Amino acid sequence: MASGAEQAERQYEQDRLVLDSVDRFLKRDVAPYVHALEKDDIYPEEIVARMKELGLFGAIIPEQYGGLGLRPSLYAKVIERISAVWMSISGIINSHLIMSHIVARTGTEAQKEAFLPRFATGELRGGLALTEPDCGTDLQAIRMTAKRDGDDYVVNGTKTWISNGIHGQCFALLVKTDPTVEPRHAGMSMFLAEKGEGFEVSRKLEKLGYKGIDSAELIFRDYRIPADRLIGGVEGRGMKCAIAGLELGRVNVAARGVGIAQAALDEAVRYAQQRKTFGKPICEHQAIQLKLADMATRTEAARLLTEKAADALDRGDRSDYEAGMAKLFATEAAVENSLEAMRIHGGYGYSKEFIVERLYRDAPLLVIGEGTNEIQRIVIAKRLIERNPA
Known part of the structure; x- marks a missing residue:
C-alpha cells in the first residue's frame, strides 16, 4: 500500500502531465491565432475541435460518465493557464461545465446517464441560462415560466447574455414553475433544454472584450420540454441547482482573473526590460519597479486565494466564503494589473498590436460576471458574521 508521500508524488506527476498537455495545446493551437480571431470576433471552431479531442469539455465530469474527472483545484490551474493566453476559450469550456456540474450534482441517475457522456465528449455542448433582460443578480426575479401540460412543460420568456448561446445546443434553464409561491425561490426549477421548435x-x-465566444439572447415561445428534463425530477429546486453551478463558476472566474493578472505581469516585465528611457x-526606474512589485504581489495573493477556494471544493465543503473572496480579489487584481501593464507600455499599450490592450478590455467582465464583486x-x-456569532 502506497504511503501518503508516494500518493502525493503520484498525484503531482499526474497533474503535471495534464498541465503540460494544456500548455502544449495553448502554445501550438491557440497563441498563434488569438490576435486575428479576437480582432474579428470569430468563433474559434478549430480550437474548439481540438479542445474536444483533449477532453476539456469533460474536464470535471466523473470518469464513470466518460469525463476526465479532474479535481476542482486542478481544473482551476487549467483555466488559469488558458486565460493567460486567451480568456474567451475558458468561457466556452466553463459555461458548458457549469451545466455539466449541475447535472452531476443534482440530476437524476437517468439524466446523468443520458447527458453526461455526451457533455464529456463535447458532442452536446451548451451552458447556463439564468440572466433575463430585467433580472441579473436577483435571480428570484426571473419571469420565464414553465407550465405543466401533460407529459411536457411549456416554456415562455427570454434569457440574455447567455454564453455559447449560438454555438451551444443544450442549456441548464432556470424558470418559474410556480410564480405565486413564497419565498420566491421555492417556485423556481431548472430544466435541460435542447434547441428545437419554440x-x-x-x-x-x-x-x-471577451470576443470569440458568442453571447446571445434566447427567446422561448411555447417551447415544449419533456417533464423528464426537469433536473432532479422535482419542482422547486432551481435555486439549489443554480447555486451548485455558480459555486464552481466563481472559482473558475477567480482562476481567469489570476490568468489575466499573470499575463499582464509577464507582458509588463518583458517590456520593462526592453524599453529604454534616459x-x-x-525596469531600473524606481517608479516602474514599484508597479511591478505590486502587480506580482497581487497576482500571487490572488492565486493563493483561488487555490484555497478550489481546495474547499475538492473536499466537498461549502465554499461560498472562500470562493467569494477569491473571485473578488483575483478579478480586481486582473483589472488593476491590466491597467498598470498598459501604463508601463505607455502609448504602445493603447495599440491593438500589443496583448495588453486585449487584457485591458477582457478584465472588466470578470468583476461583473458570476455575481458582481459588490455581491461577493x-x-x-x-x-x-455566521462564522463568528457574538
Missing part, C-alpha cells in the same frame, strides 16, 4: 436565438450581443531600461462582498460579510 427555442429561438434572437441575436448575438456585441461586447467590449539611457537605461525602464455582501456574501463574504454574511458568512463572516
